[in-house]
Amino acid sequence: MKTFKKFNNSFRGKSFISIxxxxxxxxxxxxxxxADQMKKIVEKRKVNDLLKKYCIAQLFYQPSxxxxxxxxxxxxxxxxxxxxxxxxxxxxxxxKGESLADSIKSIYQTTAADLIILRHPDDDSSEVAAxxxxxxIINAGSGKKEHPTQAILDLFTIRESFKKTDNLKVxxxxxxxxxxxxxxxxxxxxxxxxxxxIIFVSPGSLRAPLALLNQLKSSGTDVWETDDxxxxxxxxxCLYVTRIQKEWFAxxxxxxxxxxxxxxxxxxxxxxxxxxxxMHPLPRVNEITEEIDTDxxxxxxxxxxxxxxxxxxxxxxxxxxNN
Ligand code: CP
Numbered sequence: 001m002k003t004f005k006k007f008n009n010s011f012r013g014k015s016f017i018s019i020x021x022x023x024x025x026x027x028x029x030x031x032x033x034x035a036d037q038m039k040k041i042v043e044k045r046k047v048n049d050l051l052k053k054y055c056i057a058q059l060f061y062q063p064s065x066x067x068x069x070x071x072x073x074x075x076x077x078x079x080x081x082x083x084x085x086x087x088x089x090x091x092x093x094x095x096k097g098e099s100l101a102d103s104i105k106s107i108y109q110t111t112a113a114d115l116i117i118l119r120h121p122d123d124d125s126s127e128v129a130a131x132x133x134x135x136x137i138i139n140a141g142s143g144k145k146e147h148p149t150q151a152i153l154d155l156f157t158i159r160e161s162f163k164k165t166d167n168l169k170v171x172x173x174x175x176x177x178x179x180x181x182x183x184x185x186x187x188x189x190x191x192x193x194x195x196x197x198i199i200f201v202s203p204g205s206l207r208a209p210l211a212l213l214n215q216l217k218s219s220g221t222d223v224w225e226t227d228d229x230x231x232x233x234x235x236x237x238c239l240y241v242t243r244i245q246k247e248w249f250a251x252x253x254x255x256x257x258x259x260x261x262x263x264x265x266x267x268x269x270x271x272x273x274x275x276x277x278x279m280h281p282l283p284r285v286n287e288i289t290e291e292i293d294t295d296x297x298x299x300x301x302x303x304x305x306x307x308x309x310x311x312x313x314x315x316x317x318x319x320x321x322n323n
Pocket of ligand 1: 063064065066067068141147150281282283
């Protein structure tokens with residue numbers, strides 16, 4: 001299902017469902033330049049009233065710490081009225097059988113929201129929501145498929161660290177089958193330049209989907225797959241670690257076969273480049289040991305703050321436009 005519109009240099013009034021909506025690097029740079037301005041608002045500690053006439057609803061059908069709070073923080077820093085709803089799967093009429101389409105229409109009517117932010121376990125949830133919504137939808141994580149705003153914040157973090165978004169070797173490690181953040185980030189890195197090399201590191205059973213590999217390769221991106229992190233650790237600029245996603249495994253014994261398959265510890269980090277950065281969308285379970293938290297190359301906490309700035313930028317661009 002593909003109901004989303006390409007951005008074509010304009011975000012106003014459009015849903016943000018997928019990285020595939022970008023047609024050029026320039027569109028991503030518009031978001032980053034706006035995020036730079038948003039960062040200044042937060043650093044000055046002065047709440048802005050850019051969105052004071054707007055109401056933003058958040059509907060989360062899956063747990064979230066970062067995405068939920070950074071969207072909420074983003075809306076509040078810009079002065080919007082906020083309707084933050086966690087626990088949709090447990091407490092909304094979805095429990096009684098209400099469809100997502102009806103819930104989206106209902107929330108619009110009951111809150112007069114100008115924009116709806118949605119996290120949902122179904123891969124096509126954001127497309128379904130956008131098709132049935134009177135107002136723009138932002139995909140805050142859809143099933144195993146995409147987490148486009150996470151990719152934006154991830155790349156913003158890379159840009160802050162390296163002052164560039166191309167000519168980079170990025171290793172994505174862990175559950176590449178079930179994880180949605182790696183899929184969106186790989187598509188975004190591919191859009192930013194043919195000189196970005198992506199190395200997918202996973203056990204055989206958790207490889208990135210073939211369709212994604214084919215899309216990346218057909219757009220000219222250099223993609224490589226391995227199950228051996230030791231083989232690549234000294235060659236990469238960015239180590240993007242992900243959790244093995246237990247919630248998607250049908251059987252505990254299948255999960256146990258791959259749990260703990262990669263651990264980022266001091267020994268591994270001693271072989272990495274001095275300027276390599278470690279990222280993780282979080283939550284982590286045990287794939288990065290806490291001893292690494294104080295390593296200057298660990299960026300997974302700063303990475304979250306990028307979510308506040310880039311999500312402020314997206315709210316502004318979608319509700320008010322580029323100017
Ligand atoms: N990175 C991320 O999506 O984290 P949450 O699940 O806590 O929102």
